[in-house]
Amino acid sequence: MERLLNVTTALSVLLMALVLFSVRRSHIRVEYSVSWLAAAAILFALSRSSSALTWIAGQLGLADPPLALMLLVFCVFVIVIYRLSVVISDLKDANIAMAQRLAIVEFQMQSRLPGSPLSANEE
Amino acid sequence: MKPAAAPHQLLILIPAFNEVGAISGVVHEVRGVMPGVPILVVDDASTDGTDRSARAAGAYVLRLPYHLGLGGGVQAGYKLAYELGYEYVIRVDGDGQHDPKYIPDLLTVLRDTGCHMVIGSRFQDGNGVHTSSVRAIGIWFFRSMLRPILGKPVRDPTSGFVGVNRQALQVFTGSFPLEYPEIEALVVLQRKRFQFQEVPCRMRPRKTGRSTITAVKSLYYIFHVLLGVFINVLKFEGRRRKE
Numbered sequence: 001m002e003r004l005l006n007v008t009t010a011l012s013v014l015l016m017a018l019v020l021f022s023v024r025r026s027h028i029r030v031e032y033s034v035s036w037l038a039a040a041a042i043l044f045a046l047s048r049s050s051s052a053l054t055w056i057a058g059q060l061g062l063a064d065p066p067l068a069l070m071l072l073v074f075c076v077f078v079i080v081i082y083r084l085s086v087v088i089s090d091l092k093d094a095n096i097a098m099a100q101r102l103a104i105v106e107f108q109m110q111s112r113l114p115g116s117p118l119s120a121n122e123e
Numbered sequence: 124m125k126p127a128a129a130p131h132q133l134l135i136l137i138p139a140f141n142e143v144g145a146i147s148g149v150v151h152e153v154r155g156v157m158p159g160v161p162i163l164v165v166d167d168a169s170t171d172g173t174d175r176s177a178r179a180a181g182a183y184v185l186r187l188p189y190h191l192g193l194g195g196g197v198q199a200g201y202k203l204a205y206e207l208g209y210e211y212v213i214r215v216d217g218d219g220q221h222d223p224k225y226i227p228d229l230l231t232v233l234r235d236t237g238c239h240m241v242i243g244s245r246f247q248d249g250n251g252v253h254t255s256s257v258r259a260i261g262i263w264f265f266r267s268m269l270r271p272i273l274g275k276p277v278r279d280p281t282s283g284f285v286g287v288n289r290q291a292l293q294v295f296t297g298s299f300p301l302e303y304p305e306i307e308a309l310v311v312l313q314r315k316r317f318q319f320q321e322v323p324c325r326m327r328p329r330k331t332g333r334s335t336i337t338a339v340k341s342l343y344y345i346f347h348v349l350l351g352v353f354i355n356v357l358k359f360e361g362r363r364r365k366e
Contacts, residue, residue, distance in 0.1 A: 096191055096301065100199040103187045107203065111183075 001050070004066050008047035008073070015040040035083050039076045046072060133160050133230060134209045136200040138193060139217030140167040143176050146217050150180035153215060156223040163203065164217065167196040173217075193283075194301035201299065205292045213286040221284040225324035229286040232322050239291040239317035240309075242277070243284030243324040257341060265306055265348065272356060273313045278321055280306050291317060300351055303344055307351040314355060 019036045022028040028036075046053055046069060057068035135153050139146050146164060153162055164177035168190040177184050185203055187196060197214060204212045211233050215221045225243055232241045246262075258281070265280045283305055287295065291312060300307035312319060 096195050099188050099191060100195065100202055103185050103199055104203050104206070107183075107185045 001066050004069065005047045005050060005053075008043055008069060012040045012043035012047060016044070032084070032087065035080045039080050042076055043073060132209065133157070133211045133213065134204045134207075135160055135162045135226070136197070136204065136212050136214045137162065137164045137177075137182070137217045138167065138196040138200065138214065139164055139169065139173050139177065140190070140193075140196070141169045141171045141173060142217040143169070143171040143173045145219045146173050146182075147176045147180040149215065149217055149219050149223075150177055150182045152219075153223040153226070154181060157226055163200055165196040165200040167191060167193070192301050194299055194304035197304060198295060198299040198301075201287075201292050201295045205289070205296050209292070210289050211286060212292060214283060216283050220326050220328070222325055222327055225284070225322065228322050228324070229284070232320055233286050233288055236320060237318075238320045239288050240312055240319040241286045242279060242282050242319060242321045244279035244282055244321040245324065245326040246278040261341065261345065264345070268349075268352070269306070269309065272310060272352065277309065277319075280309060282326075284324060284326075303348055303351075306348050307355060310352050310355045314358075 016037060019028065019033050019040065023030055023033045046056075050065065053065045053069055056072070057063070057065040060068055060071065062068050062071070135157060137146070137149060137153070142149075150162055150164065153160075162182040164174070164182045164184050166174040166177065166184055166186045168187050174184045174186050185199060187199060191199070200214075201212060211230060213226055213229055213233075215223060215226070221243065229241045229243055232238065262279065262281055266277060269280055270276055285305070285308075294311065294315060294317070295308065298311060300311075309319065
């Protein structure tokens with residue numbers, strides 16, 4: 001168990017460093033780094049507190065604390081991925097609306113050129 | 124042949140993606156049936172010169188900056204039509220499957236009955252059916268599923284040969300399914316208590332290109348549409364309960 005906790009600690013520190021590095025290089029925006037940093041911090045805290053992990057395992061009815069750790073890791077990343085899916089969906093909707101608006105504005109600008117009868121001004 | 128609509132009341136909308144082989148013929152055919160009615164081709168970022176071919180044939184072209192898919196393209200056309208004040212929009216596919224000689228029939232039903240959407244149905248009078256056996260099974264499946272949801276039978280729920288009035292246009296400018304929009308659009312309108320009708324028409328084999336719904340995509344299509352219908356039913360039932 002000790003080895004698993006050490007590996008989890010190392011991975012959480014690595015994740016934090018990677019996210020901070022990416023934010024510094026502007027590869028990830030600050031608002032989207034928060035979920036990953038929070039996830040890494042939770043993993044770090046759990047991996048450094050075996051008593052907390054044992055208590056959580058007891059609450060969940062799991063005899064083996066590493067199983068509780070794996071379950072929590074899974075839950076944390078599912079939440080992060082879910083949040084990102086929501087963000088991506090919002091961005092896609094906004095992107096589609098913007099592409100449609102761009103096409104319409106371009107069309108209307110061209111229609112105002114001489115000899116173009118299909119124009120909003122002609123209703 | 125019924126008289127053509129007055130300009131600026133009716134717009135013919137033709138969504139197209141890489142249809143350079145067919146688009147010119149479709150535009151000319153529509154113009155022959157509906158002289159004086161503006162034809163808008165929504166070019167979904169084609170790479171084969173569909174936009175140039177449509178323009179050369181005399182259509183107006185709304186060119187999207189990148190490929191949005193059928194629903195995104197149709198919705199862009201609906202948005203433009205709504206902003207320009209059109210009362211009716213009839214959608215004809217750019218691959219030549221829809222015979223434009225039925226456009227006056229669709230328009231007449233839209234105008235005279237006050238229904239919000241009219242569907243050109245290849246099964247309404249049982250003749251002129253041009254569809255693959257896989258698609259026919261899919262149509263039968265969706266027809267059976269939609270019957271209790273819509274409260275009335277719909278014979279050709281996957282038909283893209285549809286006309287809408289201004290009220291339906293307004294709804295679709297705000298919400299329109301992006302992929303495989305025909306069936307979900309029906310459910311959206313029904314949940315808003317809008318009326319639809321079917322008009323018999325004959326479909327033809329597509330002139331060029333291939334259908335976007337291949338055998339491999341069929342399962343995804345069924346799952347996607349089922350999910351979309353389910354979500355729409357839940358969404359509108361939820362709102363109704365709150366009201």
